[in-house]
Structure formats: C-alpha cells, structure tokens
Amino acid sequence: MYNFEFEKPATIADAVAALGAEDAQALGGGQTLLPTMKQRLAMPTKLVSLSGIGEMQGVCSNNDGSLSIGGATTHATVAAEAAAQYPALADLASHIGDPAVRNRGTIGGSLANNDPAACYPAAALGSGATIVTNAREIAADDYFQGLFTTALEEGEIITGVRFPVPEAANYQKFLQPASRFALVGVFVAKFADGVRVAVTGASEDGVFRWSEAEQALSASFSPEAVNGLQVDPANMMGDIHGTKEYRAHLIGVLTKRAVAAAS
Amino acid sequence: MGKQIITLTVNGEKHEVAAEPRELLVHTLRETLKLTGPHVGCETSHCGACTVDIDGKSVKSCTMFAAQADGAEITTIEGIATPDGMHVLQEMFREHHGLQCGFCTPGMITRAYRLLQENPNPTEEEVRFGIAGNLCRCTGYQNIVKAILAAAAELNASKEAAQ
Ligand SMILES: Cc1cc2nc3c(=O)[nH]c(=O)nc-3n(C[C@H](O)[C@H](O)[C@H](O)COP(=O)(O)OP(=O)(O)OC[C@H]3O[C@@H](n4cnc5c(N)ncnc54)[C@H](O)[C@@H]3O)c2cc1C
Ligand code: FES
Ligand code: FES
Numbered sequence: 001m002y003n004f005e006f007e008k009p010a011t012i013a014d015a016v017a018a019l020g021a022e023d024a025q026a027l028g029g030g031q032t033l034l035p036t037m038k039q040r041l042a043m044p045t046k047l048v049s050l051s052g053i054g055e056m057q058g059v060c061s062n063n064d065g066s067l068s069i070g071g072a073t074t075h076a077t078v079a080a081e082a083a084a085q086y087p088a089l090a091d092l093a094s095h096i097g098d099p100a101v102r103n104r105g106t107i108g109g110s111l112a113n114n115d116p117a118a119c120y121p122a123a124a125l126g127s128g129a130t131i132v133t134n135a136r137e138i139a140a141d142d143y144f145q146g147l148f149t150t151a152l153e154e155g156e157i158i159t160g161v162r163f164p165v166p167e168a169a170n171y172q173k174f175l176q177p178a179s180r181f182a183l184v185g186v187f188v189a190k191f192a193d194g195v196r197v198a199v200t201g202a203s204e205d206g207v208f209r210w211s212e213a214e215q216a217l218s219a220s221f222s223p224e225a226v227n228g229l230q231v232d233p234a235n236m237m238g239d240i241h242g243t244k245e246y247r248a249h250l251i252g253v254l255t256k257r258a259v260a261a262a263s
Numbered sequence: 264m265g266k267q268i269i270t271l272t273v274n275g276e277k278h279e280v281a282a283e284p285r286e287l288l289v290h291t292l293r294e295t296l297k298l299t300g301p302h303v304g305c306e307t308s309h310c311g312a313c314t315v316d317i318d319g320k321s322v323k324s325c326t327m328f329a330a331q332a333d334g335a336e337i338t339t340i341e342g343i344a345t346p347d348g349m350h351v352l353q354e355m356f357r358e359h360h361g362l363q364c365g366f367c368t369p370g371m372i373t374r375a376y377r378l379l380q381e382n383p384n385p386t387e388e389e390v391r392f393g394i395a396g397n398l399c400r401c402t403g404y405q406n407i408v409k410a411i412l413a414a415a416a417e418l419n420a421s422k423e424a425a426q
Contacts, residue, residue, distance in 0.1 A: 006267070006284035006330045027331075034287075034326045035307055047284070049331060076320070098396025099374070100311065103320040104327065180395070 001037045008049040012056065012159055016134050018048040019155040026050055026157055028072060028109030031101050050108065056159055061085055065165055071108030071132075071158040078107060088169035088262070089127070092119050092187070095173055097180045108158035111143075114150050114206060116237065117181040119173060121207040124161060126187030126198030127169070132160040147206050166191050168221075170262035172254040174201075176241055184247050186210075186254040188262055194218040197255060202236050202247040213255050221263055223256035269333040273298065274342025282329040289313045289324035292339060300340035300369040304398075311397030314370035315339050321377045323396070340369035343376055351421075352376055352414045361410035363401035371397045375411045383422075385415060 009015045019026060025044035027033055028051070036042040050056055056072035059081035067086050069078060079094035079102065096102055096110075096119050110120040111131060124131065124140045131138045134157045143151045152158070166189040176183040182201035189196045195217040197210045216225040231251045236244035266281040273296060280295050287306075292298045292315070301324050304312030308326040315324045316338035343350045352372050355361065362368045371394065378385065378393040385393065390411050391404070399407060 001285050003283055003285045006328065008330075008333075030328070030331065031308060031326060034328075037285075038306065047328075051331070098311070099378075099393060100314060100321045100323045100326075100396045101308065103322055 001040065002043050004044050005046040006049065007046065008052045010052050010054070012053060012134050012157065015048050015050060015053060015157060016155065018046070019157070021046050024048055024155070026112070028106040028112070029074060029104035030109075031097070031105040032109060032113050032115070050106075050157065056108070059085075062162070067163045067165055068132075069107055069161050069163070071160050072106050073108075075102035075105050075107070075110075086163060086165050086169075088166075088171055088187075088189070089123055089163060092123050092171040092173075095119070101180075107161055111161065112150065112152060112158055114144060114148050115181070116147050116203070116206045117176070117179070117183070117185075117201040118207075119171070119182060119185055119200065122171065122182075122185050122187040122198045122200040123163075124198075125207050125209060126171075126189045126196050127163045127166065128189075128191075128196055129164070130162040131158055132162060133157060134159055137162075141209075144207050147204070149206070164191070166196075168262040170258040172258040172261070174250055174254060176201075183242055184250040184254060186251060186258050188217070188255060188258040190217070190221055190262060195221060199231075199251050202231070202251055204235050204237050210251065210255070217259060221259060223260045226252055226255050226259070267330060269329055271296075271329070271332055271335060271337055273337045274339060280329070284328060284330050286329045287325055288315075288327045288329045288332050291329040292324060292337075298339050298341050301373075302366055302369060304366065304370075309398065310367070310370075311374065311394075312367055312370045314374045314397060316373055316377055319377070319380075321374050321396075338373070338376075340373050343372065350376070351417050352379070352411070355410040355414040355417065356407070359406050359410040359413055361402065361407045367397060367399040367401075371399065371407060375414070378411070379415055379418060383415060383419060385412070387412060 024046040027047040027049045050072045056070040075093045075096045083090040169189040171187045173182045173185040184201040187198045197213045231248045233244040233248040236247040238244040302312035304310035313325040
C-alpha cells in the first residue's frame with residue numbers, strides 16, 4: 001500500500017476541511033477501505049478518520065418516533081442500541097460479517113460504499129430513511145444510484161441516518177458463507193401508508209425496490225400475497241455463487257419469509 | 264507522511280512506537296513489539312488469525328492501522344495466560360484437542376476470551392456464531408467449540424465457588 005497522511009479530527013467541520021485536500025478520503029471503520037488500499041484500488045494521499053468525532057456516534061430517538069444513527073456508529077453499537085426501538089434494524093446489524101467486522105465497520109461507511117451485496121442499503125431503502133450529510137439531507141430513494149455509486153459529492157460526509165420506524169419489519173439474508181455478505185437480502189417494512197420492499201445482493205444495479213411486491217403486500221400483508229410474483233432474472237447478477245434465475249427466485253422466497261417473520 | 268509516534272498499552276505494558284500511517288497494527292505488534300502471537304493468515308480480514316482485543320472488543324489487527332489504535336489498550340494471546348499458568352481457555356483447548364497445526368489458535372482463543380465475557384454462558388450455536396470470523400483449516404471446529412464450552416463451564420463453576 002502507498003503511504004498517506006493520517007488525520008483524526010474531533011469535529012465534522014474539521015473533517016470537512018481536511019477532506020478538502022486533493023485525493024483525501026474519509027476513513028470509517030476501514031473494513032472496506034483497508035482491503036481496497038492493500039490492492040491499490042484506492043490510493044488516497046490523506047486519510048481523515050471519522051472515529052474521533054463525538055457528534056457522529058450513537059443511536060437516539062427523535063420526538064417524531066424516528067431513530068437517528070450517527071454516521072460513524074459501528075454495526076455492533078447499532079445492534080445493541082437500536083434493539084429496543086427498531087429490532088429489525090438491530091438484527092440486520094447483528095448479522096453483518098462477523099464480530100470483529102461489526103466492532104469496526106460503520107453505517108456511514110457501508111452506505112457510502114454501497115456494495116451491491118451489503119445489508120444497510122436494504123434497510124435504508126426499505127425504511128425510506130434519510131441520509132444526512134454535512135451539507136444536506138438526501139432521501140434514500142434518491143441516494144442509491146447503482147453499483148458502488150451514490151448521490152454523495154466528493155468530500156461529502158454522511159454524518160447520520162434518520163430511520164422512520166415501521167409498524168413491522170424484517171430482514172432476511174441468504175448468507176454467502178465465504179464472504180459473509182448477502183447472496184440475496186430482502187428488507188420488508190410495513191408502514192401505516194403502505195409496505196416497502198428493498199432487495200440487495202441481486203440486481204446488477206445494486207439495491208432496488210420491488211414495487212410489484214410492495215403493491216401486493218400493501219393490499220394484503222401476508223406471504224401468500226407474493227405468490228405468482230416473479231422478478232425478471234434478466235437484470236440480476238449471475239456468478240459462480242448463483243445464477244440470475246436463482247437470485248430472482250430467492251427474492252420471492254426471502255420476501256415471503258420476511259413477511260411471515262414480521263407479521 | 265513520515266513516522267508518527269503512537270502510544271499503545273499492550274498486555275498491560277505501555278509502549279511508544281514510531282509507525283508510518285500505512286503500517287498495519289498486526290505488523291507493529293509482530294515486528295516492533297515482537298509479539299508474534301497475532302498471526303497473519305490472509306491479511307484480507309477473513310481468517311481472524313490476527314484477532315486481538317482492543318479496548319474490550321475483538322478486532323482483526325490486519326484491518327486496522329496502528330495509527331487508529333493510538334491510545335488503545337490491547338490484549339494479545341501473550342497477555343491471556345495468568346502468572347499462575349495457562350488461562351482456562353488454553354487448558355481446555357489442550358484437553359479437548361482444540362488445535363492441530365495451531366495457526367488459528369492465538370486468534371481463536373483471543374476471540375473466545377472476549378466472547379465469554381460478552382456471553383459467559385453461551386449455547387453451542389452462540390459459540391459458533393461468535394467465532395464466525397475465525398477460520399480453522401484443520402480441526403473442523405468440533406473440538407474448538409467443545410473447548411470453549413468446557414472453558415465456559417469451568418469459569419462459571421469457579422465463579423460460583425468463589426461466591
Ligand atoms: C469479512 C467481511 C464481511 C463483511 N460482511 C458484510 C455483510 O454481511 N454485510 C454488509 O453490509 N457489509 C459487510 N461487510 C462490509 C462492512 O460492513 C464494512 O464495514 C462497510 O462496508 C464499510 O464500513 P466502514 O466503516 O468499514 O468503511 P470504510 O472501509 O472506512 O470506508 C468505506 C468507504 O466509505 C467512505 N466512508 C466511510 N465513512 C464515511 C462517511 N461517514 N461518510 C462518507 N463516506 C464515508 C470511505 O471513504 C470509503 O470510500 C463485510 C466486511 C468484511 C471485511
Ligand atoms: S490475517 Fe487478519 S483476518 Fe486474516
Ligand atoms: S489448527 Fe490449524 S488452522 Fe486451526
């Protein structure tokens with residue numbers, strides 16, 4: 001790995017200023033960035049660690065019932081601290097990778113990276129969350145823009161994520177046992193005004209909403225409502241771990257399981 | 264981009280070391296501090312052979328820069344034995360044949376050490392889930408799980424006896 005400068009600011013303002021330098025990059029838990037740098041796929045000249053910024057840490061409830069999570073909060077902390085208010089989200093966090101990955105990896109890093117097989121993008125899109133940055137607020141529906149691509153601008157930091165808490169929700173992850181990522185993952189959330197279904201691990205365009213299932217489940221929140229619905233395999237990822245058809249099939253199976261577990 | 268001085272408290276002993284920002288913690292531990300317990304297996308955050316305990320949490324030391332650990336308290340396998348002898352986990356790994364080649368063992372025991380503090384009375388399933396980030400190419404895990412469960416029972420029994 002090439003060398004770089006290392007900074008660990010204590011405030012968001014200082015982090016934004018440090019990220020103004022050319023080829024500077026934010027460092028969350030490093031669970032994705034370090035492996036990427038080892039392969040020289042990323043070669044920042046400066047790393048700005050976000051882990052010392054107190055205002056980006058932790059989970060808290062808002063007056064409107066939503067849940068705010070600091071952008072530098074680790075998966076392990078979300079698993080522990082969101083369990084009472086948003087159990088489906090805490091459960092998702094508690095199954096990311098393995099204990100050591102959860103102790104370092106952060107929600108902001110996961111959402112910024114937008115790996116097509118990552119878990120948090122499904123939770124954010126499935127909950128209709130708001131991604132809060134140092135500059136603005138972005139609705140999840142506008143935030144995810146394809147494989148490893150998001151609405152974030154250069155140097156923009158995810159300072160937090162605001163999750164509306166649904167009446168019922170569940171995440172089903174079909175584990176790819178070697179990587180521990182999702183081979184396919186489905187997040188189902190039932191709100192008073194309708195159901196959202198977000199699918200990760202499956203599409204060539206990254207996380208997406210399965211709108212046909214959303215309509216069927218909004219009419220009747222039961223596993224049977226999904227019977228007969230089928231995602232078109234054409235746009236699915238196909239690799240040695242699973243064909244396009246297999247992934248498309250799993251989406252239906254996991255959606256039913258998620259609805260059964262949530263209701 | 265030169266070396267920075269960082270402070271690490273490792274197995275109770277405070278060290279000031281000079282490290283380039285790109286230096287991985289596992290290399291600082293092995294090469295500067297000569298603590299060769301944490302192994303480098305994959306260096307891609309998959310195998311867990313490099314697992315150490317940082318501020319009370321299991322971490323893969325190949326996926327952390329030494330600079331990120333500045334100020335931290337670290338425990339490696341070298342710090343787990345007591346002055347009176349081996350830790351119960353080490354005893355149980357021996358008794359139950361929880362190792363063959365031994366390459367995964369320092370990481371495995373360091374992880375199990377933390378697991379039993381997070382959950383002193385785990386089920387077999389919880390042990391397996393708890394060591395999911397530590398791979399073993401030899402044992403098939405059966406005896407590792409047995410050893411950890413036996414250590415938990417032993418630790419709980421001695422806690423009860425002390426009360
Ligand atoms: C063995 C293993 C298994 C894993 N399994 C899973 C899994 O099952 N599910 C899953 O979802 N993920 C999994 N991951 C990925 C893990 O969740 C990572 O922690 C996560 O993708 C990245 O978070 P990080 O904090 O480590 O980010 P980093 O690696 O530090 O950064 C990743 C990217 O995000 C940027 N970034 C970091 N923080 C911010 C921020 N606050 N604002 C803006 N940009 C930021 C960085 O510049 C970089 O480009 C796994 C990783 C490993 C190593
Ligand atoms: S050497 Fe660190 S996880 Fe394999
Ligand atoms: S004993 Fe050989 S890898 Fe575990």
